[in-house]
Amino acid sequence: MLVVENLTKRFGGNVAVDNASFTVDRPIMLGIIGRSGAGKSTFLRMMNRLTDATTGSLKVEGQDVLRLTGAARREWQSQCAMIFQQFNLVPRMDVVSNVLHGTLNRRSTLATMFNLFPREDIHRAIDILDRLGIVQHAAKRAEALSGGQQQRVAIARALMQDPKVILADEPIASLDPMNAQIVMDALRRIHDEDGRMVIANLHTLDTARRYCDRVIGMRDGRIVFDGTPEQLTTGVARDIYGADETFSEEATSTEIRDHRAAPVRAATPA
């Protein structure tokens, strides 16, 4: 389904993503971990085409999405939803309008400029908000909501796109532990119920272990680990983060739970 081959991104003299290759054969929930500056965000941004790759290819169902331009590129972006650390909603517009922005690529520019969305789209937007448990805020301005609620609006916008893939760039990095769990549970549920592929950059190991079917570890732009969460031992984690023996997962854990708790993901291996 997804084939990444020799993907490289250079910013001047810096190599953000260095010759990355991997294959995903079915829609799974994929976690990417690594310290800041490891190239996780750059990879997601290249996949959504917010950033252009330097070399390499990224094929989705056989089509190299890095070669798309103009309308074809925007068409791909509409099938590849992105969730950002800072939510990236339009703060002065109401929640439903923000969710309806997910359909911008399918609707005529003129109609959307006057906020003329079809009635069935509006109903669908409200249903999605209901599914994510924030329908009571539908008419409020996005800026009036808390961080966790805004991130769920962003997920609703992504679902409104009816995408093949959902990319989540540090979706819980600016949320408190409780909201982080709500948002991650929502992403997992979308994957389980709709069968959509989810690729999430995560900054905490326990989140990756608990929610993902497969984990890719990046360090200095290179893929240094690719395996199941079970294979992600503390020793491997030290390698990914370039840490020494003093490194302890619990020190950075943000979850409210017993660390022996079972993962929420399905028991089938990736």
Next chain:
Amino acid sequence: MALSPSPTSDPHGHYLALVQRKRLYGGLTLAIFVLMMVSGFMLADSRNAGGFWSGLPQIFDFPADVLADTATKLHLLPEHLVRYFPALLETINIAAASTLIGAALALILSLLATRGLALWPRAIPVFRRIMDIMRAVPEIVIALVLIFVLGGGPVPAMIAIAFHTTGALGKLFSEVNENADLKPVEGLTSVGASWLQRMWLGVVPQVSPNYFSYALLRFEINIRASAILGFVGAGGIGYELKNAMSWGKGRFDEAAAIFILLFLTIVVFDQLSSHVRGRLIHKGGH
């Protein structure tokens, strides 16, 4: 230790030396300024047809005439006010239409000229220069050309003011755009929105209070501009004022009525726009 006297060794002497140097520079600047003023004035005075000093005592003759004329015909003033009110409306109409058209064009030009938002980033300097040119040409020059081509009337005045307004507002709008948060724009890019959709739904909601505030300020300026353009044949209250003034004594009461109308209009719109702008900024700043 250091070549110059160290400030710590003699703080009094060091500071006094600094003050003296500042005073010297200040005095020199003032002397140059006074010299240039005097020489420029002498030159202008010698070239003037009438001469400044001989004309100076007559400077209050015109207001005195207007007042004297009006005082004797005070009972006619309300009638004049009513008679010239439609001309005032025409002037305000010219200003409103040109502000609207100018602001709409300025919106498009400013978005095309802002780094990070522009549709064609390489063409940013082109659109900036276009706005510079539009801003640099005074309204009256464009109006004179257009009146020559299209004939007198409100339409050439409207086009002339709209042209200048586009350049002036475009520059201000573009500065507002620079401060816009790019996160919503990036969010809309990620769903595959077109450039127009990104600008209209991602940028305009953020900047519209500031846009509106600048446009109101420009509307005030444009009322004055459209009154002035009446003098060169663009219709409206300026045209009536020119006639009333140039026909000499006997019609100065009408000129007084027009002055009162203009003054009241400016005051009303000034108060109105500062009130609305105050509310917008107050609301937007939470």
